[in-house]
Amino acid sequence: MHKSRSSQQQSRENQRGQVGIIVLLIAAVTLVVALTIANRSSQESQSSIQQEDSSRIFNIAEAGLENALNSIYDYETNGSALPNQVSNNDPILGNSLVSIELNPDFTGYLDAGQSIQINLTANTTGTIGFDWAKNSCAAGAANLLISVYSENSGTYQSNFYLVGNCNSAADQNLLAASTSSVEGMAFHFDLGLNNASFLRVTPLRGGTDMQISSSNNLISASQYQITSSAQNETGSTAKAIELSRSIPAAPNFMDYALASGGDLVK
Structure with a gap:
């Protein structure tokens, strides 16, 4: 009888021990799950904050770009001075850095029939180099129509080159x-000029990538290069936007007026 009671007591103690272990295991699993959820929530919250911060900083850089374009418009229409830098104030992050450069060389893409204008330095002799087309003639590479205008006592003389x-x-x-010796470009053409005022370049047959440069600082201006950047206070998040914009050019039909030296007559 005594042995039976002892055996029952031992069994109950073993059961209590098993229950205790199970409770501890459940508690441990619950703790791990809770920590995992908390960590995931923390990561999601941190990611959300970073995305919001990144979006805000991008908006600041974008606003700086718009301010730069407004400054360029004032420079072109009102003769205002073109600033090298444009400030963009934000009450939280401070100023973004916006730089404006008026470059002599042109690099970009032109659609077929689209013209750009290249302003030339007065009373200067030099050579303009044209590099263009990343494809072959069979694949639709462009030819170039280069229109050169020289001013003499208020009258423009025009010369045209089909290249x-x-x-x-x-x-x-x-x-x-x-x-072309420029990597990726197929064709090259050099055009010597003396005392010309400006030229216009128009791709024919198809659009084309193009680079235009000069010797002896013959080109005075071809495009604006704008860089707008902003970052948060710690510098952990930063954004930069770059934009190239060609100088203003008259519509293509104005070439007829420039070539005739007078007004268009119906």
Whole structure:
């Protein structure tokens, strides 16, 4: 009888021990789950804060870009001085840094029939170098129509150069281009000029990537380079936006007025 009671007591103690272990295991699992959820919530909260901070900083950089474009508009229309830097105030993050450069060299893409204007330095002799096309003639590479305007006592004299290696029914008597030494570009053409005022470049047959540069500082201006950057107070988040914008150019139909030296007459 005594042995039976002792055996029952031992069994109950073993059960209590098993229950205690199970309770501890459940508590441990619950704690791990709780910590995992808390950590995930913390990470999601931190990610949300970073995304909000990143979006706010991008908006500040974008606002700086708009201020720069407004400054360029004032410079072009009212003759205002073109600032090298434009401040953009934010009550939380302070100023973004916006820089404006008026570059002589042009780098960009032009659609077929779209013209850009390149202003030239007065009373200067030099060479303009054109590099263009990242594809072959068979793949639709462009030819270039280069229109050069020289001013003499208020009258403009115009000269036109049709340049390229892609013969077609529309493009005849082309001035041949050489092979470009610029990586990725197919064609190159040098044009010597003396005392010209400005030139216009128009791709024919198709759009094209293009680089235009000069010797002897012959080009005075071709495009604006704008960089707007902003960051938070700690510097952990930063954004920068870059934009290239060509100088103003008259619509293509104005070439007829420039070539005739007078007004268009219906």
